[in-house]
Amino acid sequence: MHILIVEDEKVLCDTIVRSLKHLSYSVDYCHDGQTAIDMLAVDHFDLVVLDLNLPRKDGMSVLKALRENDFDTKVLILSARSEVADKVAGLDAGANDYLTKPFHLEELAARIRALTLRRFTQHDVVLTCQELSFDTKARKASAKGSDISLTRKETGILEYLMLNQGRPISQEEFIEHVWDSSVDNFSNSIRVHISSLRKKLRTALGYDPIHNRIGEGYVMEERQ
Template sequence: MRILLAEDEADLNRIITRKLTSDGYCVDSCYSGSEAIDFLETVDYDVVILDIMMPELDGYGVLRHMRNTGKSVPVLFLTAKDSVAERVRGLDSGADDYLTKPFSFEELAARIRVMTRKRFDISVNMLQVGDLMLDTVSHTVKRGENEITLSVKEYNLLEYLMLNKGIVLSREKIEDHIWNFEYEGGTNVVDVYISYLRKKIDGNCQDKLIHTVRGRGYMIKEKV
């Protein structure tokens, strides 16, 4: 999933970005509210994490802009403001969650998973397509009884396909959600990683799960 992090404390920003990236998320980070809006006007994020006290435009202003422009992406406020009144204000202003500093990264990761489940209308951390199972907590993947080892990007791509089971995803949409602005790879990167996944997921299996829809993109679905 692709996450936008807006946090003006440089050290904390780097730590959170590094942790989320190591957990397999694609992260764009910035340090002010105005930068956050610039990112939001370019990319359709899956989760947005906002500090409240930021220069130029605070987190409330960013959230207000998002909701006024029709962006329904889940938002988590990450802030040192820990009073009940501030938490109520944050949630009433349209945020989906509110986490106060200091915090544990395990809790942050769990809250992101909750927001992701809501966004994709799923109720559990286990995704399934046919006999293919993906655990979003442990990041383990199995097809039948066989555990499959994936790279971080292969896992990210598979998770995104499974979250959108039965939906055709264009190459552009996949690239926007799996790679951030720092990526400088080739233009056929999606095709390359789809090929990697096919070898590991479908291999010699009779029932193929990953499908190409000519002229439109890729999708994952079980045999009907």
């Protein structure tokens, strides 16, 4: 999942970014509202973690600007404002959830998990494809009951494919949802990571559940 963190407290922002990257999420960040608006205008994110007290443009302005054209991207507000009226205002403006500071990183991860899974109408934290499973809470994959050791990028690719089983995913879509802004669109790194993931799955399962449909993209399907 591709997440944008908008937080002007740089120490807190760095802590959140490190925590989410450790969980194999693709994360970009910025420290002011205007930069957030600019980034949202050119990039696609599955979720925005948004502080309200921001320089240049406040969080509510960022939220309103996003919701003018985008009603799909999930928004989780982080704020020291704990009054009910502030929470109601944020939710009424289009936020999907509201978390009051201070908070535990474990709770933030749980809120993110709930929002991103909800986007794909999943109701279980464990995604499955026959003998393959991915625990979205533990961020671990297993095949036939045995854990599979994956890199952060391989984890992100696997999760996205399992969330979209049966639908081909193009390289461009992987860039949007699994890579952060540092990726080179013309790099072959995506193919390299997918090839490595497929090799590990083939070893663990005895077959490859990922198929490359020429001209369409990569798709995960149950074995016939």
